[in-house]
Amino acid sequence: MSSNSTTDNLCAPDDHLCITKEHMQAVIIVPTLLLLGTLVTLLFLFLRRYCPEHRRSRATAPRSFGSSHGHTQRHSHRSHLQGIDAPPGLNALEHEELPMSVQQVQEDVRSAPPQTSTERHHNAFSQVSALPLSFSIKPNDEVSLYRASMDNRDVILRVLKEKESSSEKQHFLDFASFVSGLGRHPYLPELLGVVSVQSPVMMVMEELQHGDLLGFLWRCRQDSAGSESSWDMTEKRIHIMAGQVASALEYLHSQSCIHGNVGARSVLVGGDLTAKLWGLGSAYRRGTQPSSPGEFQDMDMKKWQAPEVLARGVVGPSSDVWSFGILLYEMVTLGDPPFAQIPTTELLQHLQRGKHLKRPATCSSSLFSIISSCCHWNRKQRLSIPEVINKLQAGEKSANGSTVLRAPEPIDIERYLREAGYGEAYNYAVL
Structure with a gap:
């Protein structure tokens, strides 16, 4: 007997409630269960596809070294990696474990450019x-x-x-x-x-093996029984090393940073005679400890400072250019102090009268013209750092690279400190 006939026998033709109850299981319950099952399946697939925990476990799963198929399969997905699956500098598929959490990886991805931590122990x-x-x-x-x-x-x-x-x-x-x-x-x-x-x-x-340039220049004064060494100073080498310092100055100025302490004491020399500019204490203090316009903290080094600095005027990149000219003077004299016979208290008046550095006997006319152009009283007439670099590069081609510069006598420390105008002297190497 069919279900329809059974229902008709149990229920009157016009008893709709009775008919609904008799068909409830087939019409309502079974479809509802099927719908719920479909929703649960979809939810499971969604979680499996997008859940971060699953992605983390997949990324940190140990490599199966015994299965060449597993290795091949990993490489087959390499071109599809995005986001935290392939952070810059780290391929998760080539590590047994990620060395950082997903959150840390995301932070590293956001940082630009990614840099290694400088913290040491x-x-x-x-x-x-x-x-x-x-x-x-x-x-x-x-x-x-x-x-x-x-x-x-x-x-x-x-x-x-x-x-x-x-x-x-x-x-x-x-x-x-x-x-x-x-x-x-x-x-x-x-x-x-x-x-x-x-x-x-x-x-x-x-570490730069030769230490500060000033000490290096003083060591170059030693004749070493007349023998020449790989670190003897020549005019060509002055052009090369000075060009490197000028390049560093140009970079600092592009960062809106005035060095304020340029001199041989603030340059470090590497084993290959590469010159690197240090002595950044003045630049740091100027940014963190504002003072009156043009005031430099390192007033012990007056003989390296431009007239506007001595007069506490406006300081700018041209002030570093003046000091760079003094650095060239130090290099060509193998570490002599500038304005040695002029007391620091009289230096500004000396410059106001139109006086300037005298040309050293070992200095060529082309190199001294650069020094003079850097140490011009009128700051607007001084060379710019890019112009200094161009002149040094052009002069390097014709500069004497064979004649070694010599000084008549070794340096006398006490005399140097006095003539350089040091007040309460300090260790320049730690600035």
């Missing part, structure tokens, strides 16, 4: 030894310098002494942040790391 250094001073002057009471090895590389540790206050520590770390913020340049010493979590805090800088 004390156990990263070996063969630590104190760095001797270039000459005996009053050392910096806040910072000590050490030579060390890190990752098979020679480095210099600029260490803040532990007795310093929290404000001095913050000042030290702010300076490290300032140096890091300048970015990399081939003729600026590279900041390799900072120790900030543990005491003592320190900056880790690349």
Whole structure:
């Protein structure tokens, strides 16, 4: 007997409620269960496709080294990786585990450009030894310098002494942040790391084997029994090294940064005689400790400063150009102080009378013309840094590269400090 006939037998033809109850299972319950099952299946597929936990587990799954099929399958999807599956510098498919969480990867992707953390720890250094001073002057009471090895590389540790206050520590770390913020340049010493979590805090800088340029020039004064060495100074080498310092200055000026402390004491020399500009203490202090217009903190170095700086006027890139001219004078004289016979108290008046640096006997007319153009009283008539670079590059082609520059006598430290106009002297190497 069919279901229709059974229903008709049980229910009256006009009893609709009875007929509905009799067909409830077939018409309502079964379709409802089928619909719920479909929804659950769709939900499962959706979670499987888009759930972050699933993607993380898939990315961190160990590589199956025993299955060549699994390796081939991974490479077959390489071109489809996007987002956190393929963060810059890291291919998740070539690691057993991701070395960071998904959140960290996303943060690294957002940062531009991605950079390795500069944080270091004390156990990263070996063969630590104190760095001797270039000459005996009053050392910096806040910072000590050490030579060390890190990752098979020679480095210099600029260490803040532990007795310093929290404000001095913050000042030290702010300076490290300032140096890091300048970015990399081939003729600026590279900041390799900072120790900030543990005491003592320190900056880790690349080591330049010959140290500061001033000490290097003084060593070049030694005749070495008349023999020439690979680090003897010639006019051509002056053009090359000065061009490197000028390139660093041009970069700093493009970062709206006035150096304010250009001189041989602020240039470091590498083993291959590459010159790199350091001495950034003045630039940092000018940005963090505003003072009266044109006032420089390093007033011990007056003989390197432009007339407008001495007069506390407006300071600009042309002020660095003046100091760069003095640097050229130091290089060609192998470290003589500028305006040696003029007391610092009379220097501004001396310049106001139209006096200028005298041409050294070892200086060619072309090189001295660059010095004179940098040290012009009228700042508007001084060369710009790009013009300085062009003149140095042009002069390098014809500069004498065979005649070694010599000085008549070794340097006398006490006399130098007096003629250079140092007041309360400091260790320039740690600025």
